[in-house]
């Protein structure tokens with residue numbers, strides 16, 4: 350999909366726009382449905398957004414896919430997570446056996462689940478001392494993500510699994526939008542105060558080491574990100590090129606697109622923020638990139654869980670949009 354870093358940059362500067370005709374037709378339909386105008390609130394906006402990307406007045410979700418990317422992080426050795434790095438691979442096995450939350454939540458949302466572990470036996474380099482990935486590694490991860498976003502899927506939900514990736518996520522946010530490490534670092538899997546202080550120090554060290562070299566979204570992802578984070582970026586951009594709307598998961602998944610959003614704010618136009626996670630940086634990040642979360646359930650699991658729950662809301666929005674009678678059909682005066 351992306352042949353080089355330059356190819357990825359070129360895709361970012363040529364992001365497609367939604368079909369304005371389909372959006373207008375969907376908005377006009379909403380105005381005719383048997384309800385006071387605007388009374389379905391954000392369900393109306395969702396229907397219009399999906400209509401624009403699917404290019405039809407009455408969009409449908411036949412095929413929803415949840416893609417969960419997994420990667421391991423060299424920075425885990427610095428004591429920044431409440432869990433050991435071995436849990437990443439163990440959870441991937443759990444996904445394969447069907448025992449994780451995302452298995453249950455994908456099934457409940459009527460979505461197929463695709464799990465993409467990326468080189469788990471090769472953790473990224475410790476980004477306080479080196480770039481997390483080589484160009485080739487970052488490109489391979491972007492393309493592993495892009496591969497799940499084929500045309501024919503009506504909605505793509507993205508999530509991640511990677512012990513220590515909330516440290517990488519916070520570094521991506523600070524590099525993209527400024528602020529101190531403590532503004533973006535949170536408990537993740539549940540580190541204590543000492544762990545949080547270590548995390549902030551690691552992020553500060555990484556930002557100092559890479560200062561001046563974070564010259565593009567690709568470079569920021571390559572230096573401070575991780576394989577699963579680059580994969581999410583690749584999946585989101587490939588979905589955009591294929592006009593597939595995206596349901597975004599929590600802080601870490603959203604942070605994967607922070608470097609892109611900082612230079613191409615329109616990247617969020619095909620994204621629905623499924624939820625706002627309890628990780629404190631998530632609300633700040635969503636505000637910065639101009640997304641309003643559908644749900645606020647105090648979840649902080651990751652693995653696509655919040656995005657999967659949000660699929661049910663999106664399905665409800667489209668069911669009302671497509672299935673309701675108009676005032677004319679029902680013979681009700683619209684006032």
Ligand SMILES: O=C(O)c1ccc[n+]([C@@H]2O[C@H](COP(=O)([O-])O)[C@@H](O)[C@H]2O)c1
Pocket residue numbers: 429430431432509510511512513514515516536537538539540598599600601602626627628631648649650651652
């Ligand atoms: O998505 C979130 O908002 C979120 C918040 C806290 C933790 N997580 C998950 O926990 C892991 C990262 O936490 P940590 O402490 O290992 O950096 C990773 O596997 C994420 O899926 C995810």
Ligand SMILES: Cc1cc2nc[nH]c2cc1C
Pocket residue numbers: 432436440509510511538650651652
């Ligand atoms: C058990 C466990 C499950 C997860 N799912 C996503 N991140 C996770 C982190 C841990 C530690």
